[in-house]
Amino acid sequence: MPVPDGAVLSRRGEIVAALRGIVPGEGVISDPASLRAYESDGLTAYRQVPLVVVLPETTAQVSAILRWCNAAGVKVVPRGSGTSLSGGALPLEDGVLLGLSKFNQVLDIDYDSRVAVVQPGVTNLAITRAVEDRGFYYAPDPSSQIACSIGGNVAENSGGVHCLKYGLTTNNVLGVEMVMMDGEVVRLGGQHLDPAGLDLLGIVVGSEGLLGVVTEVTVRILPKPQTARALLLGFETVERAGQCVADVIAAGIIPAGMEMMDRPAIHAAEAFVHAGYPLDVEALLIVELDGPYAECDYLVEQVAKIATANGAVTSRVSTSEDERLAFWAGRKAAFPAVGRISPDYYCMDGTIPRRRLPEVLRRMAALSDHYGLKVANVFHAGDGNLHPLILYDANQPGELERAEDFGADILRLCVEVGGVLTGEHGVGVEKRDLMGTMFTEIDLAHQQRVKCAFDPQLLLNPGKVFPTLHRCAEMGRMHIHHGAVPFPDLPRF
Amino acid sequence: MADQEILRPNGTDELVEAVGQAAARGQRLEVRGGGTKSAIGRPGRDTALLQIQGFDRVIDYDGPELVLTAGASTPLAKIETLLAQNNQMLAFEPFDHGVLFGLPPAATLGGVIAAGVSGSRRLTAGAVRDHFLGLRGVSGRGEAFMGGAKVVKNVTGYDLPKLLANSWGQLAVMTEVTLKVLPRPQTVQTVVLSGLDERQACLIMGQALGSQADVAAAAHLPADINGGLALTALRLEGFEPSVKARVQMVLEQFGATASCDLLPPEASALLWEQVQHVKPLQGEGTLWRINVPPMAGSEVTERLKPYGARCLLDWAGGLVWALLPTTDGGQEVRDVASTLGGHAMLIRAPEALRRSIPTQHPLAPGVAALTQRVKDGFDPAAILDPERFI
Numbered sequence: 023m024p025v026p027d028g029a030v031l032s033r034r035g036e037i038v039a040a041l042r043g044i045v046p047g048e049g050v051i052s053d054p055a056s057l058r059a060y061e062s063d064g065l066t067a068y069r070q071v072p073l074v075v076v077l078p079e080t081t082a083q084v085s086a087i088l089r090w091c092n093a094a095g096v097k098v099v100p101r102g103s104g105t106s107l108s109g110g111a112l113p114l115e116d117g118v119l120l121g122l123s124k125f126n127q128v129l130d131i132d133y134d135s136r137v138a139v140v141q142p143g144v145t146n147l148a149i150t151r152a153v154e155d156r157g158f159y160y161a162p163d164p165s166s167q168i169a170c171s172i173g174g175n176v177a178e179n180s181g182g183v184h185c186l187k188y189g190l191t192t193n194n195v196l197g198v199e200m201v202m203m204d205g206e207v208v209r210l211g212g213q214h215l216d217p218a219g220l221d222l223l224g225i226v227v228g229s230e231g232l233l234g235v236v237t238e239v240t241v242r243i244l245p246k247p248q249t250a251r252a253l254l255l256g257f258e259t260v261e262r263a264g265q266c267v268a269d270v271i272a273a274g275i276i277p278a279g280m281e282m283m284d285r286p287a288i289h290a291a292e293a294f295v296h297a298g299y300p301l302d303v304e305a306l307l308i309v310e311l312d313g314p315y316a317e318c319d320y321l322v323e324q325v326a327k328i329a330t331a332n333g334a335v336t337s338r339v340s341t342s343e344d345e346r347l348a349f350w351a352g353r354k355a356a357f358p359a360v361g362r363i364s365p366d367y368y369c370m371d372g373t374i375p376r377r378r379l380p381e382v383l384r385r386m387a388a389l390s391d392h393y394g395l396k397v398a399n400v401f402h403a404g405d406g407n408l409h410p411l412i413l414y415d416a417n418q419p420g421e422l423e424r425a426e427d428f429g430a431d432i433l434r435l436c437v438e439v440g441g442v443l444t445g446e447h448g449v450g451v452e453k454r455d456l457m458g459t460m461f462t463e464i465d466l467a468h469q470q471r472v473k474c475a476f477d478p479q480l481l482l483n484p485g486k487v488f489p490t491l492h493r494c495a496e497m498g499r500m501h502i503h504h505g506a507v508p509f510p511d512l513p514r515f
Numbered sequence: 516m517a518d519q520e521i522l523r524p525n526g527t528d529e530l531v532e533a534v535g536q537a538a539a540r541g542q543r544l545e546v547r548g549g550g551t552k553s554a555i556g557r558p559g560r561d562t563a564l565l566q567i568q569g570f571d572r573v574i575d576y577d578g579p580e581l582v583l584t585a586g587a588s589t590p591l592a593k594i595e596t597l598l599a600q601n602n603q604m605l606a607f608e609p610f611d612h613g614v615l616f617g618l619p620p621a622a623t624l625g626g627v628i629a630a631g632v633s634g635s636r637r638l639t640a641g642a643v644r645d646h647f648l649g650l651r652g653v654s655g656r657g658e659a660f661m662g663g664a665k666v667v668k669n670v671t672g673y674d675l676p677k678l679l680a681n682s683w684g685q686l687a688v689m690t691e692v693t694l695k696v697l698p699r700p701q702t703v704q705t706v707v708l709s710g711l712d713e714r715q716a717c718l719i720m721g722q723a724l725g726s727q728a729d730v731a732a733a734a735h736l737p738a739d740i741n742g743g744l745a746l747t748a749l750r751l752e753g754f755e756p757s758v759k760a761r762v763q764m765v766l767e768q769f770g771a772t773a774s775c776d777l778l779p780p781e782a783s784a785l786l787w788e789q790v791q792h793v794k795p796l797q798g799e800g801t802l803w804r805i806n807v808p809p810m811a812g813s814e815v816t817e818r819l820k821p822y823g824a825r826c827l828l829d830w831a832g833g834l835v836w837a838l839l840p841t842t843d844g845g846q847e848v849r850d851v852a853s854t855l856g857g858h859a860m861l862i863r864a865p866e867a868l869r870r871s872i873p874t875q876h877p878l879a880p881g882v883a884a885l886t887q888r889v890k891d892g893f894d895p896a897a898i899l900d901p902e903r904f905i
């Protein structure tokens with residue numbers, strides 16, 4: 023992380039007083055015991071107590087806080103519910119942690135236009151809860167949905183098991199109100215489709231809290247499908263399971279969800295929730311289909327045929343809602359299940375072209391031997407998003423470091439086969455230093471200049487995403503290469 | 516402009532050189548793919564043409580991966596044919612704008628992306644931006660860079676493809692693009708309701724979209740553009756048994772409200788072709804594209820009636836194409852769009868009007884300033900056609 027600024031640390035009293043001037047009462051937290059609650063997010067290996075925490079309740083307060091901090095040269099880290107798995111909300115010793123938890127109201131629901139306007143601290147699941155009595159829901163469903171905030175979802179462009187068919191956050195957000203670091207409030211998008219000019223909303227979603235503090239979100243809501251049915255399919259090899267996935271898609275079917283687990287993950291899940299998973303298979307697929315009854319019945323049959331053709335040794339179709347949920351129970355509990363068999367685990371999040379899965383799993387097994395650490399895999403199979411869970415024990419000296427090195431090697435492998443470092447959890451601090459494996463300096467500079475357009479002093483959530491944050495003045499310079507040959511030798515017609 | 520200079524760089528290195536030199540000289544460039552949209556924007560800008568050509572190979576296409584990578588100057592038609600052979604499609608329904616200007620089809624993949632062109636299915640399947648995964652290109656700085664990736668799920672770094680979609684060649688010249696592709700529906704049927712006015716049509720389209728019938732597209736042709744008979748079209752697509760069931764759901768839902776008919780696949784295709792290419796609004800006049808919240812669609816048509824506007828509604832009312840008989844009413848179009856929470860773009864208009872009124876809807880001051888700073892980052896010498904939309 024950036025070296026803490028001693029001058030800012032020594033001005034702590036003044037900063038706290040200024041924030042109290044903006045947010046009265048208990049909205050400013052400065053006593054060490056209470057600050058500790060904010061020292062990490064979902065990536066608990068990284069911890070840092072913030073300089074001070076402020077919990078504003080209005081956009082005007084957010085604007086005043088950012089304006090003051092910008093003028094005073096004080097860094098700010100936004101925080102939703104703190105479930106980030108990449109350290110995106112990790113505080114700074116010399117920075118204000120700005121929590122959005124008091125922005126917890128659903129502001130407006132318009133069923134005719136199928137949109138909901140909510141404050142950023144509303145949890146993902148609360149949006150669905152607010153509209154479900156009218157038969158609607160909010161589609162992106164991260165596993166953390168009871169806790170994570172929609173503001174955090176916007177910042178991370180979060181996905182879920184249903185995003186193959188229904189898209190990630192970015193495909194379901196229509197507009198935001200956002201406060202920039204200089205305190206200016208802008209509205210990007212709205213209740214209409216597509217922007218008038220550049221798609222700034224598109225760049226804000228997934229920007230990991232580096233471009234502005236989101237204070238209102240407009241999302242699209244969808245009618246809940248008539249029904250959903252799932253298949254539980256077991257295969258003797260990962261290759262066969264992978265081929266089954268490819269064949270399902272080649273048949274023109276985009277399932278609502280298509281999840282794969284490998285042997286270690288299946289065993290951990292079964293031991294934990296007793297979902298009735300077969301234990302003698304190398305790969306388990308859960309394929310969920312949703313829509314009208316007629317569609318589900320038809321597609322269940324098609325998928326079952328494709329599975330048989332690929333040599334599925336287990337093939338069960340849910341015949342009731344309870345059974346469908348039982349199929350999912352093991353997958354949904356995969357993380358805590360792995361947590362039971364190992365003191366600690368480290369969740370990775372690369373994406374690969376799915377056709378490379380067998381090779382990636384083989385090389386991952388070799389890495390597992392090399393590092394002497396076990397790994398279990400859950401996989402959003404439809405879109406190639408892999409979640410290897412590395413098992414380790416933080417109390418054994420050196421194991422955490424080994425787990426991190428193992429994880430970094432897995433991510434390098436993902437990039438090497440044509441994939442990416444992160445499919446849904448974000449770069450944060452965790453993958454920051456690996457950005458160079460995917461992007462050149464020039465690629466990163468094109469991204470960082472976007473950051474400069476929003477926050478030229480680099481005060482908002484610094485130390486995340488970019489391996490080095492170059493000063494914006496430096497970034498703006500143009501390098502005219504090959505000297506300044508005035509009339510080059512170009513084909514002109 | 517007969518003697519406009521034309522640059523035809525060959526390959527990325529020459530492109531880097533060409534753009535770098537233009538930046539050094541302060542020579543402005545209009546990036547051109549197929550040129551089907553060249554008549555959009557302010558006329559008479561002092562630019563050289565940068566013709567994008569030779570980037571026309573399909574680089575990687577693997578259907579079950581749902582990903583296609585191709586050169587940016589690949590003809591849209593070529594890509595659509597290739598995908599159709601594999602029972603896939605670009606789900607945002609891009610289309611060739613040549614038709615709007617009476618030109619032969621020539622749209623390129625890069626042009627369609629840079630112009631953010633999405634058709635009727637955009638309502639439910641998303642726009643270009645939702646299917647645009649990655650790119651290589653040369654920014655106005657004369658530097659080759661990449662953004663996004665070649666897999667369908669990625670959050671590594673900023674989502675630059677979102678910025679480049681709808682950027683109209685003003686940030687970078689794209690050379691290679693990666694798009695998400697999806698299965699083509701096995702069958703398509705359209706339920707048409709006759710005789711509704713615009714307000715009823717918007718309500719019904721909204722109710723249909725809010726039902727479990729999984730309507731893919733919804734458009735309304737008012738009586739004055741359809742030979743005296745208003746038609747409201749609800750498109751259902753997918754697997755046969757599913758479409759059959761969903762058609763029944765729609766008929767049951769609206770059968771009592773309006774007279775409903777079921778169009779067979781060919782008639783259905785023809786109707787959506789008309790909507791896609793805005794065919795009922797060909798001819799003299801000024802063509803506007805107005806994006807508003809869907810329930811406001813009928814309000815737009817109402818408020819533009821005094822100007823003699825004839826309208827076609829797509830996206831369940833959220834997209835209004837309005838043809839005004841003269842060059843009057845431009846300011847009113849803008850005001851109506853703003854008041855109703857949307858925006859309006861001038862698509863087809865006489866030169867004089869394109870000189871006097873901005874093509875794109877003016878942005879709020881803060882957003883305009885921010886947009887300018889983002890552009891400055893990609894194109895600090897302001898050579899990428901900065902005046903097209905002024």
Ligand SMILES: Cc1cc2nc3c(=O)[nH]c(=O)nc-3n(C[C@H](O)[C@H](O)[C@H](O)COP(=O)(O)OP(=O)(O)OC[C@H]3O[C@@H](n4cnc5c(N)ncnc54)[C@H](O)[C@@H]3O)c2cc1C
Nearest residue numbers: 102103104105106110165171173174175177180181231236
């Ligand atoms: C058990 C578990 C399961 C998970 N499953 C999934 C999953 O299935 N899919 C998935 O995608 N993710 C998953 N996650 C990751 C995490 O839940 C998501 O990234 C989530 O979107 C974070 O939301 P949050 O409110 O907790 O944000 P935080 O962790 O508080 O913050 C995350 C980032 O967002 C920024 N931020 C937060 N609010 C705002 C705001 N209002 N304005 C600007 N920036 C803001 C922060 O600065 C930070 O960079 C999981 C996490 C856990 C712990």
Ligand SMILES: Cc1cc2nc3c(=O)[nH]c(=O)nc-3n(C[C@H](O)[C@H](O)[C@H](O)COP(=O)(O)OP(=O)(O)OC[C@H]3O[C@@H](n4cnc5c(N)ncnc54)[C@H](O)[C@@H]3O)c2cc1C
Nearest residue numbers: 548549550551552612615623625626629631632683684689
């Ligand atoms: C009547 C009409 C209606 C239209 N309706 C819509 C609509 O509903 N939605 C919409 O978004 N668009 C709309 N457009 C725009 C139109 O569809 C596009 O202009 C067309 O698809 C462009 O394809 P092209 O290859 O001919 O591009 P061109 O006309 O050559 O270029 C279009 C734009 O893309 C840029 N461009 C082209 N290639 C590249 C590249 N490789 N890298 C960077 N920039 C590039 C150009 O600079 C230009 O700004 C409409 C146009 C017309 C004429």
